[in-house]
Amino acid sequence: WTPVPWFTWGVSYMSASSMSLKGDYKMEYSDEWVQPFSALSQHSPLSGVWNFLGLPRGLREETGPAKMDLDMPSQFNTGISLKLTPAWKLNLDAHWTDWAKWDGLNIEFDHETDFLRIASILQPEYATDRVLTIPRHYKSVWSYSVGVEYQYSEPLALRCGVEDRRSSVPKDKLDVLLPLGHAYLFGAGLEYKLDRYSQVDLSGGYLTSKAKVPAGSSTNANSMDTATSFIYNPYSGINFETQAQGLIAEVNYTSMF
Numbered sequence: 001w002t003p004v005p006w007f008t009w010g011v012s013y014m015s016a017s018s019m020s021l022k023g024d025y026k027m028e029y030s031d032e033w034v035q036p037f038s039a040l041s042q043h044s045p046l047s048g049v050w051n052f053l054g055l056p057r058g059l060r061e062e063t064g065p066a067k068m069d070l071d072m073p074s075q076f077n078t079g080i081s082l083k084l085t086p087a088w089k090l091n092l093d094a095h096w097t098d099w100a101k102w103d104g105l106n107i108e109f110d111h112e113t114d115f116l117r118i119a120s121i122l123q124p125e126y127a128t129d130r131v132l133t134i135p136r137h138y139k140s141v142w143s144y145s146v147g148v149e150y151q152y153s154e155p156l157a158l159r160c161g162v163e164d165r166r167s168s169v170p171k172d173k174l175d176v177l178l179p180l181g182h183a184y185l186f187g188a189g190l191e192y193k194l195d196r197y198s199q200v201d202l203s204g205g206y207l208t209s210k211a212k213v214p215a216g217s218s219t220n221a222n223s224m225d226t227a228t229s230f231i232y233n234p235y236s237g238i239n240f241e242t243q244a245q246g247l248i249a250e251v252n253y254t255s256m257f
Contacts, residue, residue: 009078009080009081010080013075018069019069023065024063025109027063037114064111074101077096080092090146091149091161093147097140097141105136105177108130109130116129116130123230134232138178154193156190158188159187159189159190160187162187163185165182167181173219175220176221177220184209185206200253201253202251204250207246210241216237222236222238
């Protein structure tokens with residue numbers, strides 16, 4: 001929307017999209033897990049009752065197919081463009097993504113596993129006989145960006161900018177499944193008008209994110225309260241750091257007809 005020549009306001013919305021992921025899993029159990037359950041399920045006077053109740057069998061390894069239905073969250077963007085001089089333009093934007101939709105990741109297994117048999121007893125809110133929910137508890141956040149455009153000549157415009165990407169992962173939920181904490185995206189590009197009706201846009205970006213997670217600070221990764229973090233807590237009591245970097249390149253051709 002451009003009510004005056006020096007001011008433009010834009011809005012965009014992208015709805016959520018569904019994905020169905022399929023793959024294979026392999027679970028290997030340690031001796032500390034196998035020996036007591038194997039003895040109770042196979043070499044005990046209580047083995048019949050034990051197996052009837054569907055308790056762990058003490059298997060060494062379990063494999064099979066698994067699937068997960070996942071929604072990519074919806075996005076909302078809005079921004080303004082201010083033409084400060086005939087050659088210089090300032091762009092200010094705000095972005096929102098509904099990452100709170102990822103409260104937990106539900107993985108459905110093809111059959112009951114020993115791990116799920118125990119998990120469904122200890123944390124029934126996150127596990128059933130065939131479905132494992134890996135808790136995430138992410139949040140929906142706003143992030144902000146600023147960009148500058150310089151009209152070098154009539155057909156050529158140069159651009160650069162930076163986006164302050166707030167993390168959708170709370171500090172007490174940092175993990176390695178989504179190792180993207182607070183991030184910065186730096187970008188640069190150009191627009192070249194080929195004629196009155198068509199143009200080419202070229203752009204490149206660099207994304208960087210780092211996070212330090214002290215021992216016991218994340219219930220999604222290194223909690224020391226194993227009673228409430230039985231489902232997924234791979235680094236219990238351990239300090240760890242995450243770092244993510246990315247390069248982005250884009251080419252866009254636009255033609256009016």
